[in-house]
Amino acid sequence: MCVFLQIGGLYGKLYTNIFVVPTICVFGCGLVYMSQKRTIKAVIAAGGSDESAYRTASVSFQQNLFFVVFLLYPIITTTLFRVPQCKDLEPHSFHEDDFSVDCESGSFTAAYIFALIMIVLIPIGVPLTFLFFMYRAKEALPDGTPNATVLGGAKLCAADLSDGDDRYGFLCRDLRPEYWYYEIVVSDIWRLSPSFPSLHRC
Secondary structure (H helix, E strand, C coil): CHHHHCCCHHHHHHHHHHHHHHHHHHHHHHHHHHHHHHHHHHHHHCCCCCCHHHHHHHHHHHHHHHHHHHHHHHHHHHHHHHCCCEEEECCEEEECCEEEEECCCHHHHHHHHHHHHHHHHHHHHHHHHHHHHHHHHHHCCHHHCCEECCCCCEECCCCCCCHHHCCCHHHHCCCCHHHCCHHHHHHHHHHHHHHHHHHCCC
16 A cells, blocks of 8 residues: 555555545535534524524535535546556556556556546446435425526425525536436536546556
8 A cells, every 4th residue: 555655656646636635625625614613603602593504504515525526526537547558668568657657566556456446436436426316306306306496407405495505506506407417427427438448458
């Protein structure tokens, strides 16, 4: 595992983009949420609000996390799909992005296997997970039909809730209700299809 702790080059980029940056972003979202909860507690104590403010803060926290996931998604995906890219220079092969990495070494094999596992979990798993939970949210609505926002976009929460209370709003509020899935299926899953041939290890 120490191979991923080498800063710089292929392994440094892998470690930074897969572990360090996501951890910092999630930690930042957590700090914002904790700050909001402290503020809400003080406002409630002063009689300026009620317990429903905590729900709004919770939805905001989830929205921030989801936004971070999709903000980092292309960075992580690109990093993972670059791992198998080796260039054959007889009698050895080296990585295209870092010629100090021997693609026949044990450390690269470990990184290659790690990348394959993470590709299943993140580039493939994240969109499918979002699609699953969005579908569940849609099916929980009356007649399983998405509601419409004030501007006519899709809303996967109760009609009596504000548009801002839809935790999946950033993914579907700009789409017509019948196309609530478009951002996930077309923009994310379909975009991945040209990348799969690159998984073949040269």
